Amino acid sequence: MNGVHDMGGMDGFGKVEPEPNEPMFHAEWESRVLAMVRAMGASGAFNIDTSRFYRETLPPEVYLSSSYYKKWFLGLEDMLVERGFIATDEIKAGRASVPPKPLKRGNFTVDSVERVLTRGSFTRPASAPAAFAIGDRVRMKNIHPTTHTRLPRYVRGHVGVIERIHGAHVYPDTAAHDQGENPQWLYTVVFDGAELWGPDGDPTLKVSVEAFEPYLDPA
Amino acid sequence: MSEHHHHDHDHDHSELSDTELRVRALETILTEKGYIDPAALDAMIQAYETKIGPRNGALVVAKAWTDPAFKAALLADGSAAVGTLGHVSRTGDHLVVVENTPARHNMVVCTLCSCYPWEMLGLPPVWYKAAPYRSRAVKDPRGVLADFGFSIPDDTEIRVWDSTAETRFLVLPMRPAGTEGWSEQQLAEIVTRDSMIGTGLVRAPGAPS
Numbered sequence: 001m002n003g004v005h006d007m008g009g010m011d012g013f014g015k016v017e018p019e020p021n022e023p024m025f026h027a028e029w030e031s032r033v034l035a036m037v038r039a040m041g042a043s044g045a046f047n048i049d050t051s052r053f054y055r056e057t058l059p060p061e062v063y064l065s066s067s068y069y070k071k072w073f074l075g076l077e078d079m080l081v082e083r084g085f086i087a088t089d090e091i092k093a094g095r096a097s098v099p100p101k102p103l104k105r106g107n108f109t110v111d112s113v114e115r116v117l118t119r120g121s122f123t124r125p126a127s128a129p130a131a132f133a134i135g136d137r138v139r140m141k142n143i144h145p146t147t148h149t150r151l152p153r154y155v156r157g158h159v160g161v162i163e164r165i166h167g168a169h170v171y172p173d174t175a176a177h178d179q180g181e182n183p184q185w186l187y188t189v190v191f192d193g194a195e196l197w198g199p200d201g202d203p204t205l206k207v208s209v210e211a212f213e214p215y216l217d218p219a
Numbered sequence: 220m221s222e223h224h225h226h227d228h229d230h231d232h233s234e235l236s237d238t239e240l241r242v243r244a245l246e247t248i249l250t251e252k253g254y255i256d257p258a259a260l261d262a263m264i265q266a267y268e269t270k271i272g273p274r275n276g277a278l279v280v281a282k283a284w285t286d287p288a289f290k291a292a293l294l295a296d297g298s299a300a301v302g303t304l305g306h307v308s309r310t311g312d313h314l315v316v317v318e319n320t321p322a323r324h325n326m327v328v329c330t331l332c333s334c335y336p337w338e339m340l341g342l343p344p345v346w347y348k349a350a351p352y353r354s355r356a357v358k359d360p361r362g363v364l365a366d367f368g369f370s371i372p373d374d375t376e377i378r379v380w381d382s383t384a385e386t387r388f389l390v391l392p393m394r395p396a397g398t399e400g401w402s403e404q405q406l407a408e409i410v411t412r413d414s415m416i417g418t419g420l421v422r423a424p425g426a427p428s
Contacts, residue, residue: 202360
């Protein structure tokens, strides 16, 4: 979707402000939100693509004015309600009152922690040979799905070159919406800065994105 | 508009405590329904706080600086090479390591959310996840580097990697002059988190900044 989360190339957000000696969490609740999201995801309540989509679909004013973990919290609550794991009445009461819905991979216990700490693999067997080879010129499709996509606006319609091929990976555009892993070839596509930002852009700049094959046309 | 506003805890008490209450309520509900064990959350948070941080990436960088065969393997297949180091946490399957040279400076961003090599660097800092960095890194990276207080030569190529899929990028910074003969352990001490994102340089202690 053409959401406010798709920030590449936007102006007006001001300087980057690194915080010296930044703590890992700025409040205890942030750590609980992180852990709940990881736990419920690992238990199969949702996948990583779905959780991103729920954050992206927060109202723009909420997205822009909420801290990072606040967005995670709001997305988590929405997901769990819409998927039937919790009820809005339970949220209002702050207590469980409805029987639990079974989790695909079972409840999250101390024994499950190690599993969360090692990153999973998103590589899958390919169903067809890769359509592009390293060095091929490709044009990013000019598409504007209202659903989840990992094709940022700032590269759509632009021509780049295939630099790396990563094998077939889970396709976020379908996985986010429970339409299957639908594995697609994943490429690194590199662009000249001038191709993206015009002749006034930094002449020494090259930018790459990780692009799934359905995002690409031959150029 | 900045996501940094939540640093200002003192100005934001009512919003913060409302959030705190809601988070507690959700944890209570999830616990009562049996989905989660709070002790498991404690253990997970403790692991993030103690085991998973930029030290892992620094050890990889220091090894690459001192062992040419490891460096070649690391650049060819980051996940496989890191997997050979028993003292570094496992990193998943999709780590790509990119090397800074005098001719090219690499910088990593996730314009769409906050993708970051957690296993190598820990949880990302707030600035990495916030709008100013995500919006500007792909268009004006030299301006971003200026915000971090340094610059690279005008004729150095600047390459920005937008982490739009599950591949994760780690920058192999340049080894600073004045560290000849240092051990891996000594080198690992001076490798900063930001240098492995591409928003910092590694400097030897006492070197001019």
